[in-house]
Amino acid sequence: MTKVASIIGGGVIGGGWAARFAIMGWDVRVYDPDPEAQRKIGEVMANAERVLPMLYEAPMPQRGAITFAGSLAEAVTGAAWVQESVPERLDIKHKVLAEIQAACPEDAVVGSSTSGFKPSELQDGAIRAGQILVAHPFNPVYLLPLVELVPGAATDPAVITHAKGILTDLGMYPLHVRAEIDAHIADRFLEAVWREALWLVKDGIATTEEIDNAIRYGFGLRWAQMGLFETYRVAGGEAGMRHFMAQFGPCLQWPWTKLTDVPEFTDELVDLIADQSDRQSGHMSIRELERLRDNNLVAILRALKQQEAAAGRLIRDHDDRLRGPLGDDVPLVTVQRKIPVDWTDMNGHMNEGRYGQLFSDASEELMAHVGADRAYIEAGHSFFTVETKVQYLHETHAGEDIYVTTHVMMAQGKKLQLWHEMRRTSDDTVLATCDQFLLHVSLETRRSCPPLPKVAAAIDALEAQHAEADQ
Numbered sequence: 001m002t003k004v005a006s007i008i009g010g011g012v013i014g015g016g017w018a019a020r021f022a023i024m025g026w027d028v029r030v031y032d033p034d035p036e037a038q039r040k041i042g043e044v045m046a047n048a049e050r051v052l053p054m055l056y057e058a059p060m061p062q063r064g065a066i067t068f069a070g071s072l073a074e075a076v077t078g079a080a081w082v083q084e085s086v087p088e089r090l091d092i093k094h095k096v097l098a099e100i101q102a103a104c105p106e107d108a109v110v111g112s113s114t115s116g117f118k119p120s121e122l123q124d125g126a127i128r129a130g131q132i133l134v135a136h137p138f139n140p141v142y143l144l145p146l147v148e149l150v151p152g153a154a155t156d157p158a159v160i161t162h163a164k165g166i167l168t169d170l171g172m173y174p175l176h177v178r179a180e181i182d183a184h185i186a187d188r189f190l191e192a193v194w195r196e197a198l199w200l201v202k203d204g205i206a207t208t209e210e211i212d213n214a215i216r217y218g219f220g221l222r223w224a225q226m227g228l229f230e231t232y233r234v235a236g237g238e239a240g241m242r243h244f245m246a247q248f249g250p251c252l253q254w255p256w257t258k259l260t261d262v263p264e265f266t267d268e269l270v271d272l273i274a275d276q277s278d279r280q281s282g283h284m285s286i287r288e289l290e291r292l293r294d295n296n297l298v299a300i301l302r303a304l305k306q307q308e309a310a311a312g313r314l315i316r317d318h319d320d321r322l323r324g325p326l327g328d329d330v331p332l333v334t335v336q337r338k339i340p341v342d343w344t345d346m347n348g349h350m351n352e353g354r355y356g357q358l359f360s361d362a363s364e365e366l367m368a369h370v371g372a373d374r375a376y377i378e379a380g381h382s383f384f385t386v387e388t389k390v391q392y393l394h395e396t397h398a399g400e401d402i403y404v405t406t407h408v409m410m411a412q413g414k415k416l417q418l419w420h421e422m423r424r425t426s427d428d429t430v431l432a433t434c435d436q437f438l439l440h441v442s443l444e445t446r447r448s449c450p451p452l453p454k455v456a457a458a459i460d461a462l463e464a465q466h467a468e469a470d471q
């Protein structure tokens with residue numbers, strides 16, 4: 001499969017798709033008649049390049065190129081994935097989908113970003129309905145993993161399977177929505193919350209800022225890791241969901257929601273909401289707000305990754321797939337990464353504690369390289385670090401690309417001494433060094449012992465190779 005993605009409509013969502021595809025190694029062709037589209041996508045791409053790699057400990061694939069096509073037909077020719085992201089109007093979507101299918105390969109996936117149209121509505125009148133499905137993403141597409149994948153009755157099952165595979169390779173979470181309904185699953189939910197919020201502002205109960213605070217200081221934090229039902233199961237106490245439902249079930253009959261009623265969409269309502277939103281957040285530009293949002297999302301997702309929870313587990317699994325075996329070159333590159341935002345401190349640079357993390361990651365990579373991998377550790381053997389000396393030579397900042405080289409200085413039975421150098425990728429400047437001493441241990445006795453023969457032989461070979469390179 002040629003990794004070429006075609007993005008039709010390069011606004012907020014198309015730009016996000018373009019960035020995710022390109023950063024995950026796909027060449028991207030964009031078509032958008034807006035003369036400002038190239039500038040806007042450049043800015044989205046800059047945001048995405050700064051933060052998406054921060055989610056990963058493994059190096060990113062070779063970046064794909066983003067080019068701008070002069071016509072829709074030129075953009076979709078030869079593409080393996082075509083993503084329609086034009087405005088939410090059925091007449092425009094029909095016209096654009098017809099143009100896409102007139103020029104794209106028959107075996108391409110044609111995904112629509114539509115927030116609410118059903119796939120069968122999009123497929124109506126299509127020349128090959130089987131290749132069309134809804135692939136509804138969430139903003140920012142380059143950070144949030146969810147894609148609601150909604151096939152219509154006419155969608156070819158092979159296209160669904162193929163689409164799931166591609167989205168998973170992009171680090172996304174394809175949620176197969178089994179029954180097509182207006183606004184899929186998540187937007188039904190968001191719409192309910194949105195309507196309640198409009199009522200609360202319209203009725204003068206709360207301001208836009210108070211509503212945002214009600215979400216971000218409380219249940220928004222719960223939803224990111226447990227969703228709704230798991231959260232409420234816990235809220236039922238020891239008796240779980242049944243008790244929760246018994247206690248709060250009667251509220252369904254009480255006036256706890258105005259959802260049966262829709263606020264009238266008037267100019268006054270728009271002014272009321274927009275003016276409050278301006279007072280709340282107008283001191284920052286949209287790009288500044290995007291960067292703030294992205295930094296917070298990176299920190300939250302990395303915390304979930306550390307806990308192997310929800311979207312964090314997905315990123316961890318993707319990380320494992322991206323991480324290839326180490327090469328045989330000297331110097332041996334053990335780590336290549338971007339410094340994430342949550343590694344910096346009040347001084348505005350990488351905190352000293354994180355250097356320990358980085359060099360620990362480097363020695364873990366080396367251990368796996370010589371056969372002391374996860375299986376070896378689970379079988380009862382490992383290396384423990386007993387001494388490290390770190391030299392901090394230059395400041396390192398969030399967003400910088402760095403790599404670590406690891407040199408085996410000494411390997412004698414249970415003793416292992418490593419020398420790590422952390423360098424800036426752009427100019428190879430040495431930013432920090434680490435002299436690290438490790439002992440091989442039995443995890444059963446918790447005492448030192450020689451490595452098993454295969455691992456000992458691999459370390460000895462590496463020591464000899466590194467010593468020879470030193471001469």
Ligand SMILES: NC(=O)C1=CN([C@@H]2O[C@H](COP(=O)(O)OP(=O)(O)OC[C@H]3O[C@@H](n4cnc5c(N)ncnc54)[C@H](O)[C@@H]3O)[C@@H](O)[C@H]2O)C=CC1
Binds near residue numbers: 013031084085136
């Ligand atoms: N903004 C959001 O939060 C989300 C939007 N979506 C969906 O994504 C789709 C796009 O929405 P946005 O990116 O927000 O809109 P947008 O207004 O930011 O971008 C739409 C882009 O389509 C371009 N366009 C218009 N006609 C075109 C044509 N014939 N061919 C190619 N390009 C054309 C416009 O110039 C514009 O750049 C909609 O279906 C929307 O429901 C999905 C998830 C979230």
Ligand SMILES: C[N+](C)(C)CC(=O)CC(=O)[O-]
Binds near residue numbers: 139
């Ligand atoms: C408001 N919206 C319907 C466009 C929202 C979405 O479709 C998904 C999102 O990113 O919130």
